[in-house]
Amino acid sequence: MVTFSRVMPMRLRPVLLRLAGAKIGRKSNILDNCExxxxxxxxxxxxxxxxxxxxxxxxxxxxxxxxxxxxxxxxLSADHAIMPSRYRRDWRDTILKETRIEDGVWVGIGATILAxxxxxxGCVVGAGAVVTASCEPNGLYVGLPARRVRDxxxxxAYPFEGGQIxx
Numbered sequence: 338m339v340t341f342s343r344v345m346p347m348r349l350r351p352v353l354l355r356l357a358g359a360k361i362g363r364k365s366n367i368l369d370n371c372e373x374x375x376x377x378x379x380x381x382x383x384x385x386x387x388x389x390x391x392x393x394x395x396x397x398x399x400x401x402x403x404x405x406x407x408x409x410x411x412x413l414s415a416d417h418a419i420m421p422s423r424y425r426r427d428w429r430d431t432i433l434k435e436t437r438i439e440d441g442v443w444v445g446i447g448a449t450i451l452a453x454x455x456x457x458x459g460c461v462v463g464a465g466a467v468v469t470a471s472c473e474p475n476g477l478y479v480g481l482p483a484r485r486v487r488d489x490x491x492x493x494a495y496p497f498e499g500g501q502i503x504x
Contacts, residue, residue: 339373354378359394362402376414376433380404381440396433396452401440407464409447412436416452439474448483459489 339357341350350367357375362382371390378394381402388408392398396414406412418430434453438444442456445464450456455471456478462468463479472478476485 339375341367341369341371343369354380368408387446395431397435398437399435400438401442401458403441404438405443407444407446407448410444411449412438413450413452459491461489 339353345353347366347368351361351365354361354373354375357373359373359375359378359380361380362384364382365380365384365386367386368388370388371386372392374393374395376394377397378392379398380400381404383403384400385405387406387410390406390408390410390412392412394414398412398414414434414436416432416434418432420430432452436450436452437455438450439456439458441459442462444450444456444462445466447464448462448466448468450462450468454468456462456468457472457474457476459475460472461477462472462483463477465481466479466483467481468478469482472483473485475489475491477487477489478484479486
């Protein structure tokens with residue numbers, strides 16, 4: 338388990354994650370009070386991680402390029418089998434899964450992404466949403482459980498010029 342506090346400089350945080358076994362791309366920003374359970378963790382370039390994020394890579398977590406996780410987001414890769422009542426507390430019923438967050442995804446504050454889910458490229462997951470099933474690319478997903486409420490535009494060119502949005 339790797340946890341970051343204010344005393345650790347931001348530029349050293351990706352280095353510490355690499356030393357713990359994670360693969361992490363360039364230009365990644367990880368804010369204070371983030372917790373990483375490093376198992377099989379792979380993070381792309383230009384990753385932004387808000388305050389209080391928790392990533393459990395006990396199974397496998399793959400995060401693409403230009404992904405932003407807002408504060409207090411939870412990304413999980415372990416689940417439990419539903420067993421008969423006398424066995425439900427048994428640690429051996431843990432199931433490790435692969436969780437994927439593809440390129441260009443933004444996850445809103447307090448959202449939870451459950452084990453085994455893929456959040457498709459270009460998706461936005463709304464604040465407080467609980468993603469229980471995979472998300473198709475370029476959609477806005479909100480609610481509990483998260484559902485697609487609208488399609489998002491797909492741009493081929495970068496929409497910013499000189500700090501202003503180009504329509």
